[in-house]
Amino acid sequence: MASSLLEVADLACRRGGRKVFERLSFSVGPGELLALVGRNGSGKTTLLRALALLVRPEAGSIHWQGNDARAEPEAWRGRLAWLGHLEGLKGDLTVAENLLAAERLRGAPPAEDRLDSALVAFDLPSLAARPVRTLSAGQRRRTALARVVLAQAPLWLLDEPLNALDVPAQSAFRAALQKHLAAGGLAIAATHADLGIGGSRTLELA
Amino acid sequence: MADLHFLANPARFRRFSQRVLPSLAFATVLMMAVGLYMALIQSPPDYQQGDTVRIMFVHVPSAWLGMAGYALLAGLGASLLIWRHPLAALMARASAPVGAGFCAVCLLTGSLWGRPMWGAYWVWDARLTSMLLLFFLYLGHIALSRAYDEPERGDRAAAILALIGVINLPIIKFSVDWWNTLHQPASVARLGGPSIHPSILIPLLWMAATLLLLFVLLVLLRTDTEIDRRRLENAEPQS
Amino acid sequence: MSGFAALVARDLRLVWRRPGDVAVVLAFFVVATTLFPLGIGPEANVLARIAAGVLWCAALFAALLSLDRLFAADFEDGTLDLLLLAPWPLELAALAKCGAHWIVTGLPLALLAPFLGVAFGLEPRALLALAATLLVGTPTLSLIGGLAAALTLGARKSGALLALLALPLCVPTLIFGAGAVEALATGGDFGAHLAVLAALALVALATTPWAIAAALRQAGE
Numbered sequence A: 001m002a003s004s005l006l007e008v009a010d011l012a013c014r015r016g017g018r019k020v021f022e023r024l025s026f027s028v029g030p031g032e033l034l035a036l037v038g039r040n041g042s043g044k045t046t047l048l049r050a051l052a053l054l055v056r057p058e059a060g061s062i063h064w065q066g067n068d069a070r071a072e073p074e075a076w077r078g079r080l081a082w083l084g085h086l087e088g089l090k091g092d093l094t095v096a097e098n099l100l101a102a103e104r105l106r107g108a109p110p111a112e113d114r115l116d117s118a119l120v121a122f123d124l125p126s127l128a129a130r131p132v133r134t135l136s137a138g139q140r141r142r143t144a145l146a147r148v149v150l151a152q153a154p155l156w157l158l159d160e161p162l163n164a165l166d167v168p169a170q171s172a173f174r175a176a177l178q179k180h181l182a183a184g185g186l187a188i189a190a191t192h193a194d195l196g197i198g199g200s201r202t203l204e205l206a
Numbered sequence B: 001m002a003d004l005h006f007l008a009n010p011a012r013f014r015r016f017s018q019r020v021l022p023s024l025a026f027a028t029v030l031m032m033a034v035g036l037y038m039a040l041i042q043s044p045p046d047y048q049q050g051d052t053v054r055i056m057f058v059h060v061p062s063a064w065l066g067m068a069g070y071a072l073l074a075g076l077g078a079s080l081l082i083w084r085h086p087l088a089a090l091m092a093r094a095s096a097p098v099g100a101g102f103c104a105v106c107l108l109t110g111s112l113w114g115r116p117m118w119g120a121y122w123v124w125d126a127r128l129t130s131m132l133l134l135f136f137l138y139l140g141h142i143a144l145s146r147a148y149d150e151p152e153r154g155d156r157a158a159a160i161l162a163l164i165g166v167i168n169l170p171i172i173k174f175s176v177d178w179w180n181t182l183h184q185p186a187s188v189a190r191l192g193g194p195s196i197h198p199s200i201l202i203p204l205l206w207m208a209a210t211l212l213l214l215f216v217l218l219v220l221l222r223t224d225t226e227i228d229r230r231r232l233e234n235a236e237p238q239s
Numbered sequence C: 001m002s003g004f005a006a007l008v009a010r011d012l013r014l015v016w017r018r019p020g021d022v023a024v025v026l027a028f029f030v031v032a033t034t035l036f037p038l039g040i041g042p043e044a045n046v047l048a049r050i051a052a053g054v055l056w057c058a059a060l061f062a063a064l065l066s067l068d069r070l071f072a073a074d075f076e077d078g079t080l081d082l083l084l085l086a087p088w089p090l091e092l093a094a095l096a097k098c099g100a101h102w103i104v105t106g107l108p109l110a111l112l113a114p115f116l117g118v119a120f121g122l123e124p125r126a127l128l129a130l131a132a133t134l135l136v137g138t139p140t141l142s143l144i145g146g147l148a149a150a151l152t153l154g155a156r157k158s159g160a161l162l163a164l165l166a167l168p169l170c171v172p173t174l175i176f177g178a179g180a181v182e183a184l185a186t187g188g189d190f191g192a193h194l195a196v197l198a199a200l201a202l203v204a205l206a207t208t209p210w211a212i213a214a215a216l217r218q219a220g221e
Helices: A044-051 A073-078 A095-105 A112-121 A137-151 A167-182 B004-042 B051-083 B086-118 B126-145 B151-182 B198-235 C002-017 C020-040 C044-069 C072-077 C079-084 C090-104 C106-119 C124-151 C158-186 C190-220
Strands: A006-015 A018-028 A033-037 A059-064 A080-083 A155-159 A186-190 A201-204
Touching (some): A018 A044, A044 A155, A073 A080, A095 A112, A095 A137, A095 C079, A112 A167, A137 A167, B004 B086, B004 B198, B051 B086, B051 B126, B051 B151, B051 B198, B086 B126, B086 B151, B086 B198, B126 B151, B151 C124, B151 C158, B151 C190, C002 C090, C020 C044, C020 C106, C044 C090, C044 C124, C072 C079, C079 C090, C079 C190, C090 C124, C090 C190, C124 C158
Parallel strands (some): A080 A155, A155 A186
Antiparallel strands (some): A006 A018
């Protein structure tokens, strides 16, 4: 039984005057995947954004290794890799340029040497020099996933990661996720479909 | 089902305002009657400007309240951003049009005052021009707070704007003053009016106090309306 | 610091891929300036008298033109979220965005203006003064405009609202910028005007990044 790294207690969020969720508590340990399930509008995205400190929760706490994430927001953000509904890619830059810029914008050391393995993981080397606006939705999603892998962050926050992915791409994602978990990483993913990772836990949002 | 979190402060405010409003309204009407008597009948006409100087009794306090109103917006904005006080947002939404209204009254009375003095309805006097820019800042605040589908977003954006605006106000005033002295107008257009004599000072201060009561009255009334409106918006089923 | 440089470099590279965006702003500047002699009349001493003011106003409008895409583009493709999640201060990121905007807007406008000033009959000293005041003044416009852009992210009628918010706040810069060039002609203190312009830029630098960051965080909620 892995001890937990991330502890969330009594989290509550409110959007536009109405309560999205309250008294939400869970913990995630190294190598664990927590799947968020629930209907549209149940607050899965809000929960992910609250964990990323993009949304200020009304109540509750987020602790990492016993330390309050909100007390050191910059350190907390350094531990996250984010995949939202939108890809977070610049259409006029190439795949390679986007990935390298994303790493530089995270304040990370130059990523040229790590780039190849991230591209290969999602079958992107042939697309590396293409501007992102010329890619299909599935190819863009793969690029965004490559960005997540490249970040080498301990906690992955993923919002509908399987969106727009075809079967080979889904396998590639599963493989990358398993590799991340095996190395002791954590992942929290909002998803409609089963991610197919053995031993994952589920949190249902009403 | 009443949402307890939201009602906490606004409910207290509602009880407070319902107690205070009737006596406040009565006091305002009374003071206005006395003030108008002093201003229009009792105080002496100016030896130069005659009776038109009486416009000053509304023009000058309106200017003061226009400026104080923006300081209020900035204070409420800080209160919203730092302490997330829900009432601060509603009161800011309520007071912005009131402050803008006093600004507009100041500009209009200034224009009416200028006509007999210089034959022009508008002069690019430093103080009038500064007041005009303050009026634009109010318009920006009012427009921004209402520009979002989600009202809380508009409240917070307007709060940031009010804080930046209040820092810029002295800078704008300084620039416009300087601009006015550089471009010396043909006539000495000073809407400063006559030097303050006690027979004018007392009615002026009385009218200032009266208009301040009117300001407070309007803000309290409008805040009550904003509380109701926000309650209605939050209770609507999400489409 | 590397994040700051990376953001400026990325935005500059994006503009490099679409140079038409810059060209349009500069073309607007030229066309708008041309309207004034057409509307007022080609009398030489009138034009010389209004030149500084006209060129400063036209530069102000041109600088505002490209502002509503400053953060909206990032908001729409999800890169704003990544900036909000970057582990270095958002205030620096705001400064980087405004800095890149100035490099592709304010700077070219400042360099182009003297050529238009010739058409208004300004003498060489005044042309140099015009460029100098625009160089010192346009960064302030980018910062104030950036703030207006951040405040109106996702709002209705954001274009017009952005102008309504930004223009009154830009008035001091306009007054001292145009005033500086006129001071040269009327024997006033050009240096003092330029110093005030620089002071205005410093005030903007000290206040707007925090306000822009606060506004961007609101947009991310």
